Amino acid sequence: MNQDISRRNLLNFAAVAPLGGAISATKIASAGRSNVNATQSRARKRIQELHLPNVPLVSHEGNEVLFYDDLVKDKIVTINFFYSRCNEICPIVMANLVKVQKILGDQVGRQIQMYSITLKPEQDDLDAIREYRSALRAGPGWTFFTGKTANIDKIRRGIGFTYPDPAIDRDVTQHIGNVRYGNEPLMLWAACPGQAHTEWVAESFEWMVHPETNRVQKP
Amino acid sequence: MYFNVFGEKVSRKRYKEMENAAKNRRELIAAGLTSRRDLVKMGLLTAGGMLVCKSGLSARAYGQQQTIPPSGSNQLCLPGNQAASPMTTPFVDPLPIMPIASQTPLKNLNPAPTICPNTAGGEVRAACHQAPELNMSMFPFPAPVVYQMKQQAFTTRHSPSLPPQTIWGFNDGTHGAVSPGPTYQAFYGTPQMTRNINALPRLNQNGGFGMPSVTTHLHNAHNPSESDGNPCDFYSAGHFADQYYPNVLAGFNSTSPPNGDINESLSTLWYHDHRVDFTSQNTYKGLLGFYCLFNEFDTGNENTGFHLPSFPQFDIPLAFADKVYDSDGLLAFDLFTLDGIIGDKFLVNGKIQPFFNVEPRRYRFRLLDTGPSRFYEFFLTDLNNLNATNQFWVIANDGNLLPNPVQVQSVRIGVAERVDIIIDFSQFGGKTIYLENRLLQFNGQGPVPPQGFTAPHFGPPAECADSNGNILSDILPAGHGNLLLQFRVSSKAVKDGSVNPATNPTFYQLPSTNTPPRIVRTFKFDRLNGQWSINGQFMDCNEFRFTVSQNSSEQWILTNLTGDWTHPIHIHLEEHQILSRNGAPPTLAVERSRKDVTQLHPNERVQLFFRFRDWVGKYPIHCHNVVHEDHAMMALWHVLPNGGDNINVP
Numbered sequence: 126m127n128q129d130i131s132r133r134n135l136l137n138f139a140a141v142a143p144l145g146g147a148i149s150a151t152k153i154a155s156a157g158r159s160n161v162n163a164t165q166s167r168a169r170k171r172i173q174e175l176h177l178p179n180v181p182l183v184s185h186e187g188n189e190v191l192f193y194d195d196l197v198k199d200k201i202v203t204i205n206f207f208y209s210r211c212n213e214i215c216p217i218v219m220a221n222l223v224k225v226q227k228i229l230g231d232q233v234g235r236q237i238q239m240y241s242i243t244l245k246p247e248q249d250d251l252d253a254i255r256e257y258r259s260a261l262r263a264g265p266g267w268t269f270f271t272g273k274t275a276n277i278d279k280i281r282r283g284i285g286f287t288y289p290d291p292a293i294d295r296d297v298t299q300h301i302g303n304v305r306y307g308n309e310p311l312m313l314w315a316a317c318p319g320q321a322h323t324e325w326v327a328e329s330f331e332w333m334v335h336p337e338t339n340r341v342q343k344p
Numbered sequence: 345m346y347f348n349v350f351g352e353k354v355s356r357k358r359y360k361e362m363e364n365a366a367k368n369r370r371e372l373i374a375a376g377l378t379s380r381r382d383l384v385k386m387g388l389l390t391a392g393g394m395l396v397c398k399s400g401l402s403a404r405a406y407g408q409q410q411t412i413p414p415s416g417s418n419q420l421c422l423p424g425n426q427a428a429s430p431m432t433t434p435f436v437d438p439l440p441i442m443p444i445a446s447q448t449p450l451k452n453l454n455p456a457p458t459i460c461p462n463t464a465g466g467e468v469r470a471a472c473h474q475a476p477e478l479n480m481s482m483f484p485f486p487a488p489v490v491y492q493m494k495q496q497a498f499t500t501r502h503s504p505s506l507p508p509q510t511i512w513g514f515n516d517g518t519h520g521a522v523s524p525g526p527t528y529q530a531f532y533g534t535p536q537m538t539r540n541i542n543a544l545p546r547l548n549q550n551g552g553f554g555m556p557s558v559t560t561h562l563h564n565a566h567n568p569s570e571s572d573g574n575p576c577d578f579y580s581a582g583h584f585a586d587q588y589y590p591n592v593l594a595g596f597n598s599t600s601p602p603n604g605d606i607n608e609s610l611s612t613l614w615y616h617d618h619r620v621d622f623t624s625q626n627t628y629k630g631l632l633g634f635y636c637l638f639n640e641f642d643t644g645n646e647n648t649g650f651h652l653p654s655f656p657q658f659d660i661p662l663a664f665a666d667k668v669y670d671s672d673g674l675l676a677f678d679l680f681t682l683d684g685i686i687g688d689k690f691l692v693n694g695k696i697q698p699f700f701n702v703e704p705r706r707y708r709f710r711l712l713d714t715g716p717s718r719f720y721e722f723f724l725t726d727l728n729n730l731n732a733t734n735q736f737w738v739i740a741n742d743g744n745l746l747p748n749p750v751q752v753q754s755v756r757i758g759v760a761e762r763v764d765i766i767i768d769f770s771q772f773g774g775k776t777i778y779l780e781n782r783l784l785q786f787n788g789q790g791p792v793p794p795q796g797f798t799a800p801h802f803g804p805p806a807e808c809a810d811s812n813g814n815i816l817s818d819i820l821p822a823g824h825g826n827l828l829l830q831f832r833v834s835s836k837a838v839k840d841g842s843v844n845p846a847t848n849p850t851f852y853q854l855p856s857t858n859t860p861p862r863i864v865r866t867f868k869f870d871r872l873n874g875q876w877s878i879n880g881q882f883m884d885c886n887e888f889r890f891t892v893s894q895n896s897s898e899q900w901i902l903t904n905l906t907g908d909w910t911h912p913i914h915i916h917l918e919e920h921q922i923l924s925r926n927g928a929p930p931t932l933a934v935e936r937s938r939k940d941v942t943q944l945h946p947n948e949r950v951q952l953f954f955r956f957r958d959w960v961g962k963y964p965i966h967c968h969n970v971v972h973e974d975h976a977m978m979a980l981w982h983v984l985p986n987g988g989d990n991i992n993v994p
Contacts, residue, residue: 161549164510164674168552171670176680214873285680286874289787301874303682303975311547313555314679315621318875318976321882328885329621336547336557339583341461341470342576342885344569344961344982 180276218319234266434697445526446518468579474568525633555622569961576885612743624970684717684788705840715759721783740764749845758912774835782825790910876977893988916963
């Protein structure tokens with residue numbers, strides 16, 4: 126179902142009408158045209174290989190899933206990290222994401238998949254993440270994960286939530302509070318602070334659904 | 345007695361080894377073998393050799409499939425984690441000179457331009473043009489000079505050693521799409537307008553990175569906010585924005601009517617994409633160019649005015665960029681770093697390590713660091729005489745002519761900073777000279793600290809460090825840095841009509857900073873759980889953090905709370921002067937200048953003087969390490985008539 130939706134989105138993007146008159150539709154240099162599709166699939170594969178490891182996780186529903194194949198491929202996603210006994214940054218970020226989910230409404234679960242992954246799987250077994258998730262009252266479409274420490278660390282490093290200083294990087298209490306957001310088939314990836322204003326975080330996530338958005342900020 | 349480059353005593357045997365290694369290295373460069381991986385492969389890199397830790401300090405090892413190091417990790421200096429773009433042969437391509445932008449006849453603009461945004465016609469602009477509404481005779485509409493720039497994909501080569509790259513550039517309708525884009529040749533007193541059209545490819549054709557959604561900022565222009573290219577105003581393919589550039593001196597509508605303060609003259613500006621959260625990708629992909637602004641003194645003709653070398657023959661814009669290529673030789677971008685991107689290939693005006701044939705006379709070069717995250721310290725190097733001190737003149741900082749030229753051996757700039765220099769090649773007739781970056785930087789944090797730097801977890805390669813494995817200087821020895829551009833100096837003497845900086849010509853005076861500030865504001869740059877922040881808050885396009893009163897003076901204190909990080913901080917609309925760094929006036933002569941980007945060094949507190957004049961509207965302050973900028977190290981503020989607030993820590 127998700128795949129269908131992302132295909133539909135791609136069709137929508139293609140349907141954005143260029144202006145008439147002097148402004149013509151985009152012309153790709155003819156030298157590049159034949160390679161466009163090959164370049165796209167190559168670049169996508171490389172991003173997967175370097176940043177989106179296909180390692181197993183377990184969802185709060187108890188399903189064993191592969192990070193790339195099942196969670197990210199062909200989808201619009203948000204990814205962040207937490208652990209249930211974290212009482213500094215996590216409660217702030219997670220409470221913010223609860224509000225973000227409310228703003229996004231039923232886009233979450235349909236167009237946008239929200240993922241939160243524990244950084245302390247040794248503490249956070251299935252029961253712990255289930256309990257944490259229901260305490261937050263996270264809605265459908267927002268899935269929580271645990272798994273093997275090594276696999277979770279691969280994902281964290283893959284999506285760049287690291288510090289250059291290894292000592293800080295090892296200190297879980299200082300873990301990165303950003304939320305990675307992306308549209309995997311379109312290779313659009315960015316991140317925003319999990320503590321940023323709720324409406325702005327929601328607006329940022331929506332760019333992945335509607336990247337053709339125009340915007341002005343009134344002075 | 346023999347000494348190594350760190351001033352340590354070494355044995356005669358060791359000294360001979362060093363000498364041989366340096367000689368070997370020069371031969372290798374001559375043979376075009378400069379990739380570290382190749383040297384390792386060929387067994388040419390010895391532990392004791394003085395071969396530089398030159399190429400291969402990238403944020404990610406795109407060239408090799410291997411364990412992923414932490415993004416921007418210091419461990420990248422370890423051979424195993426070294427990024428390795430494919431080998432490229434340096435100094436084969438001539439330096440590209442960007443074409444001068446061609447004007448467009450007004451009748452070619454379809455739909456015709458309007459003072460207020462033509463939303464129905466596909467325009468995306470925040471407000472009506474302030475300039476013609478303020479004074480139609482000074483700022484006529486339509487402007488007397490009109491350009492139409494299409495931002496589009498095109499295919500080019502960055503090196504003969506690499507395959508063609510499809511990147512993004514600007515097409516002025518005459519020269520086809522190029523990157524860097526065409527250079528604007530603009531004049532004070534002649535307002536101009538650019539229609540910036542987004543004609544970028546469809547969303548499913550970005551080739552791996554880049555957001556085809558744009559807003560084009562004219563960096564350092566004294567521009568009304570609706571034409572500034574604000575990060576929060578952006579538009580997708582098939583849409584456009586008309587940007588009105590008044591080319592008017594600051595103060596024209598406030599402190600120095602009617603024409604502004606000549607001492608606020610700007611000269612080297614640049615334009616670049618500023619799309620919030622995606623600026624790093626889009627500028628890396630090519631959306632940038634120069635904008636040179638002339639007046640009756642800085643004329644572009646060496647026979648008039650200040651007699652600076654003539655544009656464009658002897659006055660050359662140079663855009664520096666460091667990039668990474670994957671194992672297929674295609675441009676790669678790390679979409680997943682929070683720290684910054686350090687490339688191992690160095691481009692000047694869109695070519696990797698080009699050469700430039702010059703005459704033995706004076707040239708003006710406008711050096712621009714286009715990022716994404718690297719700082720440069722430029723030296724002139726003669727590989728056949730590494731002990732020589734080769735001096736040149738700095739005449740402008742951030743495009744602002746200094747009161748007088750300053751003679752230097754090197755000059756350092758961060759992302760988005762510019763420095764205009766004069767090199768007199770008459771001293772190098774018949775020789776080959778290099779512009780070399782000798783600044784040591786491993787990751788997005790900025791250059792390594794200047795002295796006594798011990799970082800055991802760095803594991804610096806032997807050639808980067810002393811015998812104890814420590815790095816003792818942020819400046820690499822001559823010939824051991826990144827050779828950026830090769831000058832081949834002709835031996836045939838030529839006429840030089842340009843001013844000799846040694847005669848100490850006077851350019852502009854620094855405007856007074858004695859005006860008492862209406863308010864002093866403090867900006868604390870910090871990282872909170874990995875989230876880049878200003879005063880503990882994060883970028884939000886929907887929020888103006890504070891309000892400046894039109895035509896008022898303010899002092900801003902920039903404070904660095906991020907430990908060892910250096911941040912190039914940029915503020916739109918008006919230039920500033922640095923009053924102090926950690927309480928003391930700036931010691932560098934070149935910093936006694938007007939600025940629009942100020943380097944905020946580790947543990948520093950920098951005090952800036954501003955006047956916010958003439959225009960109203962919204963502008964940002966942000967870190968110009970574009971990766972930090974894209975991760976919310978930015979704040980939006982605005983200028984209103986008599987609207988200033990009293991928020992000291994916005």
